[in-house]
Amino acid sequence: MRIVIAEDSVLLLDGLTRLLAAEGHGVRGFRTADELVRAMTRPGAELPDLLITDVRMPPSHTDEGLRAAVHLRSLHPELSVLVLSQYVEQRYASELFAAGARGLGYVLKDRVADVDEFLDAVARVAGGGTVVDPEVVSQILARSRSTGLDTLTPREHEVLALMAEGRSNAAIADRLVVGLAAVEKHVTNILTKLGLPPDADDHRRVLAVLRWLDLNGARS
Template identity: 55%
Template sequence: MRVVLAEDSLLIRTGLTTLLTGGGYEVAAAVGDAEALLRAVAEHEPDLVVVDVRMPPTHTDEGIQAALVVRRQYPGMAVVVLSQYVEERYATDLLSGDTSRVGYLLKDRVAQVPEFLAALRRVLDGGTALDPEVVAQLMVRRRRDPLERLTPRERDVLRLMAEGRSNSGIVTALRVSHSAVEKYVSSIFTKLDLTPTDVDHRRVLAVLTYLNS
């Protein structure tokens, strides 16, 4: 089984390469950034991609975004994402579509070599491998009210959005400035984990969340 590995830390990348090789995998490429990962995937067409969530240049979400590109462009390719700690939004993004051949593991699990290799095998066999801490946090998130993170004023703004008010209408109703309303709306989107996309209307999704809560 051929693997392409993406990890910006040379020390961790070298350790993972040694671990994977010892586990019977052929590491076709071990790279340090997301762009190099996508090039390596196109060149080697591996069976498995292992990628860190945070990659250069900004060390925010380059890794997870590259993983999502791989998932779209190579639907049959297994992808395992490694993260320093649980980041719910990234886990949700990764699992929002087909959940076969996908994994999200904390880096701490790598030290538990037999379990880590078993998780990779499970993903390669068409299954899913989720770190227990990821599962626990996602379950807690599912149980709690998604609106509980909003301030009272943000709830007022969302209620008016649900009534069909535009930002100008909210300005009039609450007697606040346009800039204040824009800040409230932006904060609502952030707290409800509604990231900008080309296909979804965040205002509509926020209203649906309000109506379903």
């Protein structure tokens, strides 16, 4: 694959580049969001198979990386984007998925230490899948104080976290070692308790959950 990385940490950028190059991917790196946008919007620029970007980048170290990704995604909706963040940024996660969840991911930088999980996330997002770090989901759930969330059972919390990772009902059943019918029942209960209509599309499920969590976070 052709992969572009936007990361201001020299060590992390070099490490990611070496890791992905060793897997046979072509990698190009940028240390600022401005450089990234200029390179990808110049006439004749070739769209990569995947953009990996930090959220906080120079000069203000706030949300330049995310804004660049959102801008590039608006120009090229087919661009797959994997966001890396040092911390769980609830509103950033929700903004990332606001226009659709296909080919999008949000992973904590600590997850990069697990090479297999990181490479799996790269492959899934580049292939059009959705990846949300379990810790991101866990912390968002922990911060939310909605009556709807309070009514979920411990098992339903587990299923919701796996839903937000973009996993299908069958994949959730395999992970939890339960029957498919049991997972389908949990999903129906979750969506009902959160006031969200059941939907067979995993990407729409993820988007609906993240939007609801964002709205709930604003209220609380």
